[in-house]
Amino acid sequence: MRSSEHNPPRTLRSALLTLICIPTLLAYAPLSDSSLRRIPSGAPDLDAQTGALLAPLLIPRVPGTPGSEAAQRHFAGFFAALPRWRLEWQNSSSRTPATGDALVPFANLVFARDPPWARAGDVGRLTLVAHYDSLYEPEGFVGAVDSAAPCAMLMHVARSIDAALTRKWEAMEADGEAGLGLEEERGVQVVFMDGEEAWHKWSEEDSLYGARAMAESWETELYPAASTYRTRLESIDLFLLLDLLGGPDPTVPSYFPETHWAYRGMAKVEERMRKLGVLTTKPKSGVFLIDGDKEQVQRRAGNVGYVMDDHVPFLRRGVDVLHIIPGPFPPVWHSMRDDGDHLDRDAVDDWARIVAGFTAEWMELDEFMVGEKEERLEIRSREEL
Numbered sequence: 001m002r003s004s005e006h007n008p009p010r011t012l013r014s015a016l017l018t019l020i021c022i023p024t025l026l027a028y029a030p031l032s033d034s035s036l037r038r039i040p041s042g043a044p045d046l047d048a049q050t051g052a053l054l055a056p057l058l059i060p061r062v063p064g065t066p067g068s069e070a071a072q073r074h075f076a077g078f079f080a081a082l083p084r085w086r087l088e089w090q091n092s093s094s095r096t097p098a099t100g101d102a103l104v105p106f107a108n109l110v111f112a113r114d115p116p117w118a119r120a121g122d123v124g125r126l127t128l129v130a131h132y133d134s135l136y137e138p139e140g141f142v143g144a145v146d147s148a149a150p151c152a153m154l155m156h157v158a159r160s161i162d163a164a165l166t167r168k169w170e171a172m173e174a175d176g177e178a179g180l181g182l183e184e185e186r187g188v189q190v191v192f193m194d195g196e197e198a199w200h201k202w203s204e205e206d207s208l209y210g211a212r213a214m215a216e217s218w219e220t221e222l223y224p225a226a227s228t229y230r231t232r233l234e235s236i237d238l239f240l241l242l243d244l245l246g247g248p249d250p251t252v253p254s255y256f257p258e259t260h261w262a263y264r265g266m267a268k269v270e271e272r273m274r275k276l277g278v279l280t281t282k283p284k285s286g287v288f289l290i291d292g293d294k295e296q297v298q299r300r301a302g303n304v305g306y307v308m309d310d311h312v313p314f315l316r317r318g319v320d321v322l323h324i325i326p327g328p329f330p331p332v333w334h335s336m337r338d339d340g341d342h343l344d345r346d347a348v349d350d351w352a353r354i355v356a357g358f359t360a361e362w363m364e365l366d367e368f369m370v371g372e373k374e375e376r377l378e379i380r381s382r383e384e385l
């Protein structure tokens, strides 16, 4: 599932194999209804007061403060239970208009899974992003939709696909499909970005501290010459950014004509999940992803432009971006009311499921999503062995 104009160059051998194998590779297979039903709910872990994923994040998370470190420990602790995800820190420091000469540390956390046989430079990665820092002012601001809830959603997405990824890659190895270069190797990474917010007033210098540092660093991180991708930056198949999600009744338009096809893919997942009755909310517009045709998207992009957010340093370097952010913004945006009490628990859970469904589809996990009942049986039979 990627637009044809962005395909990486193939070797002659893999091009020939592709020709031979066209029927199975043509493509982008939608998830079956039964797989969509098997995308687990994140409740009760996404509850603002008691949820194991979300509640610990609803504290001030200003970069360089104990709250920020607590959030980092929360992510690392959660992924410690999913040991196949490799943790990498992308650190930088900067002065800010609010902190004088002192250097403030900014730490982006990246949790990634690649096919176990693949060389790092041959893997294209779906890149799921949310920022975990919160505003410096007003003091005590916790940023529930901005972006504690999106971070918790991404944790739920990771655990929802973890076992299926393992099954898929084990099956490929067992079938001798691993490493044949039949298609590009496909991985996934979750990025918790730091320093998105401005400290005083939004400007090119006072905002996006973590994202600017990461885009710059990944642009210069070269893979060996024979790799599919030249740099770490180029290996991003899609930069899927969640922000300001978790309030009631969001409408999310499509911002970029170039990735409208991916937006359509997610809208379709939402629509099908609603029809299957696996989502709980009843939005006024019927759906969260309000769609529109490509012409409307092009007009909006021409007239309104796009929202400034963590994707900008990547977009400017040619990375494909899907920005899932409501337009208009939620009414609590950047006010003290952006807290746990103003979240819509059902909307948080529905988003977690929609993004998990989209991710499972992108990663081609249809045959490998197993329901809870089967999973229990599988564990039991392993234990009996």
Ligand SMILES: [Zn+2]
Pocket (backbone or CB within 6 Å): 146, 197, 334
């Ligand atoms: Zn914000």
